[in-house]
Structures are given as C-alpha cells and as structure tokens.
Amino acid sequence: MAITYRTHMSIIGDILSTTRDEIPDESGASVTYLIRKANVSYARLSKILETLVSQGLLEQTSSERACKYRISERGREFLQAYRGFREFADSFGLRI
Amino acid sequence: MEFITFAESALNLLGFVVGLILGIFAYIGFRNTGSPTLFRLNISFFSISIGFGVVGFGYMLESFVLGYVKIDTWIQTLGIGIQTVGYFFIAFSHGIKSFFPKSRYFKSIVAPLFIIPANSIEHIIRSISFILLVYGTIETIMSYMENRNRNTIFVAAGLGLLALGEFLGWYSIVFPKSVLYFVSVSTKIVGLGALFVPISQVPLRGGPRFGNNI
Numbered sequence: 534m535a536i537t538y539r540t541h542m543s544i545i546g547d548i549l550s551t552t553r554d555e556i557p558d559e560s561g562a563s564v565t566y567l568i569r570k571a572n573v574s575y576a577r578l579s580k581i582l583e584t585l586v587s588q589g590l591l592e593q594t595s596s597e598r599a600c601k602y603r604i605s606e607r608g609r610e611f612l613q614a615y616r617g618f619r620e621f622a623d624s625f626g627l628r629i
Numbered sequence: 630m631e632f633i634t635f636a637e638s639a640l641n642l643l644g645f646v647v648g649l650i651l652g653i654f655a656y657i658g659f660r661n662t663g664s665p666t667l668f669r670l671n672i673s674f675f676s677i678s679i680g681f682g683v684v685g686f687g688y689m690l691e692s693f694v695l696g697y698v699k700i701d702t703w704i705q706t707l708g709i710g711i712q713t714v715g716y717f718f719i720a721f722s723h724g725i726k727s728f729f730p731k732s733r734y735f736k737s738i739v740a741p742l743f744i745i746p747a748n749s750i751e752h753i754i755r756s757i758s759f760i761l762l763v764y765g766t767i768e769t770i771m772s773y774m775e776n777r778n779r780n781t782i783f784v785a786a787g788l789g790l791l792a793l794g795e796f797l798g799w800y801s802i803v804f805p806k807s808v809l810y811f812v813s814v815s816t817k818i819v820g821l822g823a824l825f826v827p828i829s830q831v832p833l834r835g836g837p838r839f840g841n842n843i
Contacts, residue, residue, distance in 0.1 A: 542664050611661070618658035622666050624780035624827035626772025627722050629664035 542629050546619065547571045548581060549612045552591060552604040561594050561601035633811055634688060634700065640814040641685030641708070647821040648678025648715075654828050666722055673718035677821070680712030706751040709798075713754050716761040719788070723768040755799035762792035783826035790820030 539547070551570040556562045562570070568578055582602060585591040590608035594601045604612070615629075622629040652674035658667040687704035691697040769785040772778075794817030801809040 542662060614661040618662055618667060621658060621827050623776060623778050624784045626769040626781060627666050629662060629666045
C-alpha cells in the first residue's frame, strides 16, 4: 500500500481538530499532547503553533507547568471552512 | 444567424457561467484556506470559463454585431486553447507522474490523436485536452476506489463527459457540417454540471480570510 503524506494544511486541520474535540481539560492541550495526537515533530509543531496563535486561530493559555493551547472562535470558523473545502477537493480526488 | 450557430453560442455561454461559478467557489476556498490545490482549481475553472466565453461571445459578436455569415475558426481555436489550460491544471493537480504508459496498446490509441490532425491547431489542442481529461478521470476514479466518496463519482463522470465532449468535437473533423459539434458542446455542459455536485455539500459562508499566512 502506498504511503500517503499529509499536506501542511491537513496537519493544521489535525491540530485544530485536536484542540477542539480532544482537549484533556478546560485549560487546553499541552505541546506534548498535541505532538502525540497530531503526530508531528516538536520543531514543526512549534512553528505551526506560533503561526496559528499569531493568526488568532488558537489561544495560548498558561498553566503552572507549561503553555497550553485552545481553539478560538476564529479557529472554529476556519476549521469549519477547511472541512467543507477539504470535502470539495476530496471529490476531485485531491488534497488541500 | 443559423439556429445551430445560435444554439452553439448559447451552450458556450452556459459553459462560461457554469465554469465561472465553479471558479468563484474554488477562489473562495483558496481565499479562506490558502490551499494551493484550490488555487490551481481556481485557475482551472476560470480558464475553462474564459475558454467557453471566448467562443460564445465571439460567435455572438461576429454574427450579431459584425454580421459575418461564416464564423472565424480562430475564435474556436483560441477558446479551445484557453480551455485546455484549465484541463491541464486539473491534470497537473493530480501530479503527472507517468503520462505515457509503456503499453503498446495504449500508445496505439494515443498516437493517432497527435498524428491525424497534424494539419489543424484546433484539433491538436483538442487531442491534448482529451488526454488531460482522460488522465483526470482515471485519477479521480482511482481516488474513489480509495475514499469511496459518493461525490467523487460525480466528478469522475463530469470529467469523463468533458473528455467525451472534446473527443466528439475533435471527431467533427470527419463530419464538419454535422450536429456533432453541437452534441460535443452539450456533452461538455452536462459534464461541467456534474462537477457542481460537490459544491452543494459545502456551506457557502463568508468566514475569516487567511490567505497564504497559514
């Protein structure tokens, strides 16, 4: 079976989905949790998180030990749009 | 203006509108997500739309405004050429890996498409469009085998009908004065219509803009 690589956009989709649907507690998801759930390296995840926070898609919350991330309202809207257009691209046999 | 010319113009203008709506939809997707795939689909559908528009408006202009009895063939060639750019971007999005398989049987089908119409630019362009569309159809069917997404079947059927339409248009070289061209454009319009099905599944909301910053 051929290996299928995720696009940059689908990794962002996975991170946002994790922070929306699978956060362990109200304060958000930790970097370690996101690395495990979204299956990306620490270096790559750090860059993406920085971008998502600067774009207002994720909210950074500080807890006792480390930074945690939670999806923002803007992030929810983006995720909804992303899922809709992913479905559209899927219909063409393509990935966004 | 002959009825058949009028009907062909109307069908081409319909293709212009359908392609334009698909292009706008892909553009909204690109604007909202910054996805390069949606950008390529956007270019593709705008090219297809402009191609249909050039033929449709060109026919109308020459018949109504300039009063020509015989329509210039360069309009048709230009329109088909622009459409081919659109078909190329659909095929390109799938990634052109092995365009010509080693199978001798396949080559025997493909080669005549280039050799027979060598005296006409329009027919060379049509044969290229046909190959690109067949490639896109095959890739889409293969994607359906993987994801079993019902919409993918409509897209595959749409691309297949566009390919059939191009083939019939190219084949009209054999029967130049027949209704074959009319049937060809009608088939292509139905094909474009089938590409509409996935759009009905996506809620069209304004949403935030992110562009290429993501």
